[in-house]
Amino acid sequence: xxxxxxxxxxxxxxxxxxxxxxxxxxxxxxxxxxxxxxxxxxxxxxxxxxxxxxxxxxxxxxxxxxxxxxxxxxxxxxxxxxxxxxxxxxxxxxxxxxxxxxxxxxxxxxxxxxxxxxxxxxxxxxxxxxxxxxxxxxxxxxxxxxxxxxxxxxxxxxxxxxxxxxxxxxxxxxxxxxxxxxxxxxxxxxxxxxxxxxxxxxxxxxxxxxxxxxxxxxxxxxxxxxxxxxxxxxxxxxxxxxxxxxxxxxxxxxxxxxxxxxxxxxxxx
Numbered sequence: 001x002x003x004x005x006x007x008x009x010x011x012x013x014x015x016x017x018x019x020x021x022x023x024x025x026x027x028x029x030x031x032x033x034x035x036x037x038x039x040x041x042x043x044x045x046x047x048x049x050x051x052x053x054x055x056x057x058x059x060x061x062x063x064x065x066x067x068x069x070x071x072x073x074x075x076x077x078x079x080x081x082x083x084x085x086x087x088x089x090x091x092x093x094x095x096x097x098x099x100x101x102x103x104x105x106x107x108x109x110x111x112x113x114x115x116x117x118x119x120x121x122x123x124x125x126x127x128x129x130x131x132x133x134x135x136x137x138x139x140x141x142x143x144x145x146x147x148x149x150x151x152x153x154x155x156x157x158x159x160x161x162x163x164x165x166x167x168x169x170x171x172x173x174x175x176x177x178x179x180x181x182x183x184x185x186x187x188x189x190x191x192x193x194x195x196x197x198x199x200x201x202x203x204x205x206x207x208x209x210x211x212x213x214x215x216x217x218x219x220x221x222x223x224x225x226x227x228x229x230x231x232x233x234x235x236x237x238x239x240x241x242x243x244x245x246x247x248x249x250x251x252x253x254x255x256x257x258x259x260x261x262x263x264x265x266x267x268x269x
Contacts, residue, residue: 001043001046001152001155001156001159002156002188003185003187003188003189003191003192004148004152004188004191004192004195004196005149005152005153005156007148007188007189007192007193007196008145008146008147008148008149008150008152008153008192008196009149011144011145011148011149011196012143012145012146012149025140025141027140028139028140031140031150032150034130034134035147035150035151035153035154036154037130038127038130038131038134038147038151038154039150039151039152039153039154039155039157039158040154040155040158041123041124041126041127041130042127042151042152042155043155043158043159044119044123045120045123045124045127046155048116048117048119048120048123049061049116049117049120051112051113051116052064052113052114052116052117052120053113054113055110055112055113055116056109056110056113056114056117057225057229058225058229059225059226059233059241060109060113060117060237061113061117062225063098063099063240063241063244064099064114064117064118064121065117065120065121065124068121068124068125069092069095069248069251070092070095070096071121071122071125072125072128072129073088073089073092075122075125075126075129076129076132079126079129079130079133084258085254085258085261087254087257087258088251088254088255088258090254091247091250091251091253091254091255092247092251093247094243094244094246094247094250095243095244095247095248095251096247097240097243097247098239098240098241098242098243098244098245098246098247099240099244100240101236101237101239101240101243128198131147131199134147144196144199144200145196145199147199148192148195148196148199
C-alpha cells in the first residue's frame with residue numbers, strides 16, 4: 001500500500017498518458033468519505049486475497065475470482081440500477097458451473113481459503129462498482145491517480161495498526177533479506193501499475209465489462225501458476241477451469257449482442 005500511495009501521488013502530477021489531467025477543483029464534502037469507503041474495501045480485498053493464497057493453490061484462488069462478473073452484475077444492479085439482458089445472465093451459467101466443478105474436485109480445497117477468495121471477489125466487485133459511480137459523478141471529476149492516492153492512503157491508515165496486531169515483527173526482521181526487500185518493492189510497483197490502469201479503464205467501460213477483462217487475466221494466471229508452481233490439478237477441476245474461461249468468452253459475445261441491440265433501439269425507437 002505504501003508503494004501504490006507514493007505512485008498515486010506521483011501520477012497526480014505525471015499522468016503518463018493514462019488519462020487527461022483535470023484542472024484543480026474544490027473537493028465536495030463527501031470526497032473524503034467516499035475515499036475512506038473505497039480504501040476500506042481495498043484493504044479488505046488485499047487482506048482476504050492473501051488469506052486465500054495461504055490456504056489454497058493460486059490456480060484455485062484465481063478460478064474462484066473468475067466468477068467476478070456474476071457478482072458484479074448483482075452489485076451493479078443494486079448500486080447503479082444497471083439492467084442486464086437475459087442472454088447475458090444465461091452466459092454466466094457456464095462460469096458458475098465451472099466454478100462449482102473446480103471447487104468440488106480441487107485437491108487443495110479448503111473452506112477457509114474458499115471463503116476468503118469469495119470475500120475478495122465480492123469486496124472487489126463493490127469497490128469497482130462504487131468507483132464507477134464516482135467516475136460518473138457530475139459534481140466532481142475524479143481522476144484515476146486521485147482515486148489511487150487517496151484510497152490507498154485511507155487503506156494504509158487501516159493497514160498499519162492492524163499489521164502490528166497480526167504480524168510478528170521480530171520474525172519479519174529476522175527473515176528479511178535484500179532479495180525479499182527487492183521483491184516486495186517490485187511487487188508494490190507492479191501492483192500500482194495494475195490498479196492505476198484499472199482505474200483508468202473504469203472511466204471508459206462498465207464494471208461488468210471490467211470484471212470480464214479481469215477474468216481473462218485470471219485465466220492466464222491460472223495456467224501460469226499450474227506450470228510455474230506445479231500445482232496438481234485433477235481432470236474434472238481442469239475441466240472446470242476451462243469451463244469458466246469459456247464462459248467468459250460466451251459472456252463477451254452476449255454483451256456485444258446486447259450493446260448492438262441497444263444501439264439499434266436507440267436509432268429506431
